[in-house]
Amino acid sequence: MKKLLLAAAIAAVAATALAPSASAAPSPPDPLKWGSCPAAAYPTPDLQCTTLKVPLDYRDPDGRKIDILVSRMPSKHPEKRRGVLLTNPGGPGVAGWDFPQYLTLPGLPAPLPQSVRDAYDVIGFDPRGVGHSTPVTCDLTPEQQAIGNLPYPKDAADVVKQAKVAKAEAEQCANAKTGWMLPHVTTANTARDMDRIREALGESKLSYSGASYGTYLGAVYTTLFPRRSDRIVLDSNLGPDGYDVEAMRGFGRGLEDRFPDFAKFAAAHQEYGLGTTPAQVTAKFFELAARLDRTPVGAFDGGTFRGLNFGYSYGDSSFEALAAAWQSLDKGEVPKLYDEHVAENGFAARFAVVCGDSVWPKSVATYQRNVAVDRIRHPMVGAGAANISACAYWQAPAAEPKVRITGNGPSNVLMVQNQRDPGTPLVNARKLRAAFGDRARMVTVDQGGHGSFVVAPNQCGNNAVTAFLVSGERPAHDAFCAAETP
Template identity: 60%
Template sequence: MRRSLSLAVIAIAVAATLPGVSTAAETVQWGRCSEKPGPTRLECATLEVPLDYRDPDGRQIEISISRVASEKPAQRRGVLLTNPGGPGVTGLGYPAVLAASGLPQEVQDSYDLIGFDPRGVGRSAPVTCDLTPEQLTRGGLAPYPHNASDVTRAAGNARTIAEQCATSPTSWMLPYITTANTARDMDRIRAALGEPKLSYLGASYGTSLGSVYTTLFPGQSDRIVLDSNLGPGGYDYAANRLFARGMEDRFPDFAAFAAAHPEYGLGSTPEQVTAKYFELAKRLDERPIGSFDGATFRQITFEDLYRDLPPLAKAWQALDQDGTPPPVPPMDENATASRFYVVCGDSRWPGTIAEYQRNVAADRLQYPMLGPAMANIGPCAFWPHERVEPPVRIGDRGPSNVLMVQNERDPGTPLSGAEKLRRAFGKRATMVTADQGGHGVYPLGRSTCANNAVTKFLTTGHPPTHDLTCAAEPNE
C-alpha cells in the first residue's frame, strides 16, 4: 500500500542511515552442505548478520549461504546471487538446481552462483507460528468465502494465527523478518565474499527482493535480472488480490488445451472447460472428498497453472470421472510462518472485516474463479502494529542495470503488476515480455528470444536497446 510523501522521505532517510555493508570483508569458510551425499560442487557456509540493522553491533543471527563456484577462473566476472521466490522458500540448494537444469554454461563460467536461505527460513534463524496440521491446509489458509458471513468466520481463524505468531518462541524476530532486512543481508554476503559489486537473478518474490536491494544499494548492484515480477509494492494486499487476475489471464490457455484434447473428457470447447471448473468447485463445496474441498480445488488448480498443462488436465479427469482428488503436497510450517512474517511485516493490510467483505464482493464479480479467496481476510489484518521502518519505495535513481523478464500470462505475478514495476524503475530498467503462459521465464522457459536476452545481459552487460516483446513459440 502506498504511503504519503513524508513517509517515503523517511524511508529513504532510514535506508541511508541503516548500515548494510560490512566495513571489512569476513572470511567465508566453505564446506560440505550436509553429511548426506549430494551435489559435490555445492558448498555451504554461515554468516552472522545483525538482527536489527539500526543496532549493527547488537544481537546477531546466523544465515546460511551456498556456492557453486565457476570452474573457469579466467572467465569469472564475480558472483551471481540467486533467489527462487517465496517468501518462505529455501534458496540454499538453488545454485545446484540452476546448474543442473539448463543455466547456460557461459553464465556458469562467468559467475560463482550464490544461494542463501533468507532470514527466518530453513537454516537461517528459522521462525515459527506453531501452526497445527489443521491450519496448514491450502483451503484453510485461503478459504473461499461465499458470503459476508464466511469472511467473518475466516477472521476468527486469521486472528488466532496472528496471535500464535506474536506469542511463538521466535516472536522476538517478528519486526525484523522483512524484505528490506533480507536485502541488507544480501549486501553483507557481498561484503563477506570480498566482492565490490553483486549481480543478481531473482524470480517471483525474488523480484521484490532484488528491487529493494538495488534501491538500497545502487552502487553495489552490477547486473540485476528480475524474472516474473511483483509490482513496486512487493507482496502487499494488492499483490495478493492480483493472484485472481493472474488466474483469469492464464486459465484460457488451459481451457484451449483441454478442449483440443478430447481424451480428457473436460469439454470440447474452452467455454465447456470453463464451465467444468465451476461445476467441480461447486460439487466439492457441497460434498468434499475427505479434506479436499472446493477451496482446495481452486487453490490447486491455480498452483498447477504455474507449470505445464497436461498434469492438470489429468488431475481434473480423475477427479471428474473417478472422484479421485489429486495429491496435495503438505504445507511446511516454517515456510508458511516465515511467509506470514514477511508479507505481514513489510506493509500494512486492511484492518477491518467490513473492508474485506467489500473487496470479496467486488472480486467475486470481477474475478469469479479465485477472487473471493484472494481478497479474503488473513493473519495480516491482525498483525502487531510495530514496524521498524516503512516499505522501501522503488524508484528510478541509480544505474540502468535492471533487466526484467515476464510472461504475458503469468498466474502468480501477472503482467499488470510487472508493468507497474517497470514504470517505477523508469530509465533504470529494460523489460522483455514473452508471449507465453506460466510462472517463470529463465532459464527453463520456452521463449528462446527471452532466454537469449537474459544470457546476453548476464555475460556481456548489454540489455536490449529498448523494451522487447518476444513472439509465441511452440505451444504446450
C-alpha cells in the same frame, strides 16, 4: 521449480528506507570458511556452504546476531569469471541455498547456461528466518497450514470465520519462541543481508537473479544499494509494493490471464472428457466448483478445487495432472495428486515478511467488500485471493517504513515477464517497470506460467537474459518475444 512455484501458491504511504549510514555500519564480517552443505532434494556436488553472522537489527549493527546460510557454486574458469551472481527462487518463506544447483538440473527447459556459470560464482542463501538460517516459527498446526493462502469464502459469513483463524495465527506468531525476530524479518533487512554477503565475499558489486517474490527483493536491494548493484535480473515480477493487499488480490487476475492456456490444453485432450472447446472447459470449471460446494469429494470442496487450479497453473507440466484431477472429481473420486510438503517454517516466514512489509486493512468489513467485488471481477479465485489473513491482526509491525522503488540509480535492471503469469500477473509487472523508469528494460514473453528464465522454453527470452548477464547487452527499449512452438 515446483518447490518454488507451489510454495508461492499456498500461501500507508510508502517512504524510502535508507541504507544504513556509514556511522551505523556493522563491523566487517569474518572471512567465510566454505565447507559441506546440508542434505538436499537436488544433487549438490558443486556447492560449498558456510554460515554468515548478520545483525538482527541494522539500526544496532553490533548488537544481536542471527545466522544466514550461504552457498557457492564457483566458476570453474577463473579467466572468464567477472564476479558473483546472487540468486533467490521466490517465496517469501522458501529456502534458496540449493537454488544454484537446481538451476543446472538437466530436466529444466533451459538450464543455467555454461557461459553464465563460467562468468560468475553463483551464490544461494536461505533468507533470514528461513530454513537453515535462524528460522522463525508460528507453531502452526497441520490444520492451519492446510488452509493455505487462498481460503475461498462462499459468503460474508465465511470471511468472519476466516477472521477468527487469522487472528489466532497472528497471536501464535507473536507469542512463539521466535516472536522477538518478527519485526526484523523484512524484505529490506534481507536486502541488507545480501549486501553483507557481498562484503563477506570480498566483492565491490553484486549481480543478481531473482524470481517471483525475489523480484521485489532484488528491486529493494538495488534501490537501497544502487552503486553496489552490477547486473540485476528480475523474473516474474511483483509490483513495486511487494506482497501487499493489492498484490494478493492480483492472484484473481493472474489465474484468469492463465486459465485459457489450460482450457486449450484440456479441449485438445478429449480423453479427459472436460469439453471439446475452451469455452466448454471454462463452463466445466464453474459447474465443477459449484457441484463441489454442494457435495464435496473427500477434502475437495469448491474452494479447494479453485485453489488447486491456481497452484497447478504455474507450469505447463502440471496440466496433465490437473486435467486428470478434474476427471476424477467429475466422477466423484478423490484425485491422486503430487503433494509437496511445505514446512511450518515456510508458512511462518511468509507471514513475517508479507505481514511485516506492508500496512494491511484491519476491518473485517473491508475484506468482506473486497471479497464481494472480486467474486464478480475475477470469479475463478478472486474471492479467495481477497480474503482476510493473519496480516489484518499482525502484532509485530516492521521497525521501519517500506522501501519505495524509484528510478534513482544506474540503468542496470532487466525484467523478464510472461504474458500469462498466474502468480505475478503482467499488469503488476508493468507497475514495477514504471517505478524503475529508465533504470529498467522489460522483455515480455508470449507464454504462460510462473517463471521465464531457465524454467520456460522460450529461447528469445532466455537468450536476452543470458546476453545481459554475460556481456551486459540489454535491449535499448522494452522488447517482446513471440510464442515459440515446442
